[in-house]
Amino acid sequence: MNSLYVISLRQLTGRPRLLIIALLTAIPILMGFIVSITDDGPSLSDLDNDLIALLIGAAVLPIITLTVSTAALGNDLEDRTLSNLTLTPAARWELILPKLAAAITVATPPIMLSAIVSTALAYEGDSQVIASVIIGFGLAILAYSAVFLWLGLATGRALGYGLMYIFLWEFLFTGFVSGVRFLSIRAYAIGVIRGVDDDRFAEDANLVISMPVSIVVLIAIIVVFTGLAIRRLRTMDVP
Amino acid sequence: MTTAEQPTTPPAAGRQPVIQVEGVSRWFGNVVSVSDVSFEVYPGITGLLGPNGAGKTTLLRMITGLAAPSEGVVKTFGEPVRNNPELYRRIGVMSEHEAVYSFLTGREFVEFAAKMRGVADTREATATAIESVGLSFAADRKMSGYSRGMKQRMRLAATIVHDPELLILDEPLNGADPRQRVHFQNLLRGLAARGRTIFVSSHILEEVEALAERVLLIVNGKLAASGDYRAIRAALNERPYHVRIVCSDTRGLASGLVKLDEVDAVNIDPDGALIAQSRNVLSLQMALPRLALESRIRLLRVEPLDDSLESVFSYLVGQ
Numbered sequence: 001m002n003s004l005y006v007i008s009l010r011q012l013t014g015r016p017r018l019l020i021i022a023l024l025t026a027i028p029i030l031m032g033f034i035v036s037i038t039d040d041g042p043s044l045s046d047l048d049n050d051l052i053a054l055l056i057g058a059a060v061l062p063i064i065t066l067t068v069s070t071a072a073l074g075n076d077l078e079d080r081t082l083s084n085l086t087l088t089p090a091a092r093w094e095l096i097l098p099k100l101a102a103a104i105t106v107a108t109p110p111i112m113l114s115a116i117v118s119t120a121l122a123y124e125g126d127s128q129v130i131a132s133v134i135i136g137f138g139l140a141i142l143a144y145s146a147v148f149l150w151l152g153l154a155t156g157r158a159l160g161y162g163l164m165y166i167f168l169w170e171f172l173f174t175g176f177v178s179g180v181r182f183l184s185i186r187a188y189a190i191g192v193i194r195g196v197d198d199d200r201f202a203e204d205a206n207l208v209i210s211m212p213v214s215i216v217v218l219i220a221i222i223v224v225f226t227g228l229a230i231r232r233l234r235t236m237d238v239p
Numbered sequence: 240m241t242t243a244e245q246p247t248t249p250p251a252a253g254r255q256p257v258i259q260v261e262g263v264s265r266w267f268g269n270v271v272s273v274s275d276v277s278f279e280v281y282p283g284i285t286g287l288l289g290p291n292g293a294g295k296t297t298l299l300r301m302i303t304g305l306a307a308p309s310e311g312v313v314k315t316f317g318e319p320v321r322n323n324p325e326l327y328r329r330i331g332v333m334s335e336h337e338a339v340y341s342f343l344t345g346r347e348f349v350e351f352a353a354k355m356r357g358v359a360d361t362r363e364a365t366a367t368a369i370e371s372v373g374l375s376f377a378a379d380r381k382m383s384g385y386s387r388g389m390k391q392r393m394r395l396a397a398t399i400v401h402d403p404e405l406l407i408l409d410e411p412l413n414g415a416d417p418r419q420r421v422h423f424q425n426l427l428r429g430l431a432a433r434g435r436t437i438f439v440s441s442h443i444l445e446e447v448e449a450l451a452e453r454v455l456l457i458v459n460g461k462l463a464a465s466g467d468y469r470a471i472r473a474a475l476n477e478r479p480y481h482v483r484i485v486c487s488d489t490r491g492l493a494s495g496l497v498k499l500d501e502v503d504a505v506n507i508d509p510d511g512a513l514i515a516q517s518r519n520v521l522s523l524q525m526a527l528p529r530l531a532l533e534s535r536i537r538l539l540r541v542e543p544l545d546d547s548l549e550s551v552f553s554y555l556v557g558q
Contacts, residue, residue, distance in 0.1 A: 090355060
């Protein structure tokens with residue numbers, strides 16, 4: 001398992017992918033920097049919505065996770081190296097877990113760097129908001145990674161479907177229609193953030209899901225989609 | 240030659256088959272790729288021969304467990320191979336694709352394969368496998384810089400690194416130069432001599448002939464024939480050849496050709512060219528220029544019509 005994890009890390013840290021990740025990482029930091037040097041900046045409520053909920057939660061975090069996690073097994077499918085893994089005595093979960101771990105390892109540092117630095121700049125070093133973002137987005141990274149890892153195995157067009165899901169569902173639909181927030185990973189991440197720091201999203205409290213529910217659902221998503229990926233690998237025809 | 244319905248005769252009575260394929264079919268939508276194929280494979284080298292698109296790779300993918308049959312049963316060492324990862328401790332598979340991690344060196348690639356297969360001493364096993372394919376000199380170079388033949392050999396090293404009892408190789412000689420082919424063939428013969436079972440596919444008859452004692456012939460997804468390669472070679476030597484001849488006097492040459500013992504029949508095709516059918520094409524090669532010279536007929540073009548592998552297979556299937 002360890003050697004597969006190491007190989008997967010090397011697969012996922014190709015230069016083009018790292019360049020895209022670096023660019024995405026820089027956007028919230030730039031926004032946080034602009035807010036920090038502007039005298040007449042946005043209100044805390046606007047920052048909650050625009051920086052945390054939208055820019056990081058609905059764009060940077062899911063897109064970076066999508067880019068990495070769909071490639072974790074999608075690359076093996078595309079270049080037909082998946083058979084190098086499946087034609088071994090390793091149980092299917094022994095293939096999926098290192099891949100998931102590698103995807104999380106690659107996606108987490110840039111997302112956390114972006115989230116921590118941008119919130120530190122925008123919220124003037126408020127440790128409570130930084131802690132809430134670390135916990136909330138940390139769980140969201142795990143959940144998105146599990147979902148997108150499965151997607152990368154389920155379809156050859158994972159990146160396209162993933163982007164459609166992020167923009168149409170997470171970014172647009174759940175942002176405007178409150179009733180569907182229960183079907184949004186971002187909403188549960190925000191629920192955790194709100195649970196850790198109850199100053200955040202105070203004006204949208206009726207839209208926020210409670211922290212215990214959010215944590216349970218996020219963990220359920222991780223478990224279910226990891227299970228689906230294992231099942232998919234067991235039943236699919238490997239090219 | 241044995242027929243498709245008859246399993247390949249085991250080399251020794253009482254031996255258990257290493258691979259059992261029973262009534263296996265595979266279809267993709269309306270397209271049938273493999274149709275009701277049954278056979279058994281025993282230790283030694285067995286060749287799977289067929290033209291491109293015949294269903295060889297689909298069949299091998301089902302035997303290795305990469306794909307599920309739509310119908311039928313595949314067993315390896317008496318167990319279903321699908322969803323049975325433990326079996327891969329005893330099986331080495333080399334697919335037709337150049338599935339390598341180009342960012343790894345050859346040694347890292349083979350060592351990774353050894354670790355994934357739970358080999359105890361991965362370094363020793365890796366060095367031995369690489370040495371056996373004659374690539375020790377390039378082992379520490381990135382695989383992105385390898386030629387196709389070198390990649391194939393390093394993939395073979397990764398396939399045999401855990402010393403499997405059964406080797407399944409899909410078109411392993413693709414991209415190999417003549418020297419590498421000889422090396423490959425010697426290596427496989429050596430493994431077979433040590434009691435290993437080797438199941439190797441190819442679309443080149445000579446390739447299989449040089450390697451395998453037994454041959455399974457697959458055409459259009461069906462097992463057309465199975466048995467000793469010599470039987471197939473004998474059938475090939477007996478088949479009639481067709482030669483297309485364009486000359487300055489078609490009818491004059493036709494009347495001369497029908498008198499030759501080497502010629503079974505002569506036709507004139509719609510383009511006005513002669514089609515001569517012969518079972519002794521070597522003799523015809525000698526007789527034709529002589530006849531043209533004596534008849535003062537100029538030969539403009541002489542070409543065989545039966546050299547494609549598909550025509551060879553079509554002939555064998557028709558027998």
